[in-house]
Amino acid sequence: MKAIVYATPGDSSVLSLVERELPDPGPGEVRVRIAVSGVNPTDWKARASVGRELVADEVTPNQDGAGTVDAVGPGVDDLAVGDRVWIYLAAHQRPSGTAAEYSVVPAARAVPLADDASFVLGASLGVPAMTAHRALTVHEFGPSRLSPGALAGRTVLVQGGAGAVGHAAIQLAVWAGATVIATVSSAEKETLARAAGAHHVLRYPDAGLADGIRELAPDGVDHIVEVAIAENAGLDVEVIANHGSIGYYADNGGDEFTAAVRASFAKNVRWQGLLLYTVGDAALEAAAQDVSAAVADGALPVGDEAGLGLTWFPLEETAAAHDAVEAGATGKVLIRVGD
DSSP states (O other), X not given: XXXXXXXXXXXXXXXXXXXXXXXXXXXTEEEEEEEEEEEOHHHHHHHHOTTXXXXXXXXXXXXXXXXXXXXXXXXXXXXXXXXXXXXXXXXXXXXXXXXBSEEEEEGGGEEEOOTTSOHHHHHTSHHHHHHHHHHTSOOTTSOSSOOTTTTTTOEEEEESTTSHHHHHHHHHHHHTTOEEEEEESSHHHHHHHHHHTOSEEEESSOTTHHHHHHHHOTTOEXXXXXXXXXXXXXXXXXXEEEEEEEEEOOBTTOSOOOOOHHHHHHTTOEEEEOOGGGSOHHHHHHHHHHXXXXXXXXXXXXXXXXXXXXXXXXXXXXXXXHHHXXXXXXXXXXXXXXO
């Protein structure tokens, strides 16, 4: 099989296309014939972490993907050869990511894909959709699961509504019945956020942004999905409702943040960090189930018309795909692996 591998961390030049023997699934594992591999910021960051000890002599990158189950290992009863699946965290503490024609993953990380959902959609889920799910389910008095109506009567603020996580957060929140306010940095991104389903879209930077949000949500926003906590913590405290939650999942704009102490505790603000690698199996399973339900309902479309443009690369150009994500490509970067 063809696979992209690297043996030492570094820039994208460490990635190479090789031929390898077809791997066999072990107990509790399945082998998936990959159709599409998704690229996320975490993929190039993991590859670029110089000094990090690799989990094997060589590693295939990329956490997300979609394809068809090709073989099942002992003890796997809920998946069968021929099943269409979407994959998450394929390369977490494992060497077999999705930038290959075949990937062996734990069966729990290969989730059945609705019959009418494309592999393109399946490969676009994973890290973005599951992160968005977690951000929307950590409120002290909010739902721990998402479904139609679960967020009815609530207002969600998505900071950075044109990114992959922001896009998924808008879609999941709308599916669950919330009123969604998104912030974006340009007219082009405003078009994307509206296509995703945001009810209101505001532009930044803008000295009147907090006033604009409060005008739309006089009692404050209940949930904030935050991509740039270092830049936005002050604004978030201004517009959050009492007992509101701020789920932050990235360090865009800086690696430290400060916030007004009194204003934060006076509103009983919950600051919730989000990292799928450490969130725990229960949260991952809940997110996988709810995301799959949203897919089955047609609530998570991708593509230009849905507000998430797609940029394609062939497998042999995985390095260029990583570079595109590192450079801040808008939308979703995908690698065409199989048919």
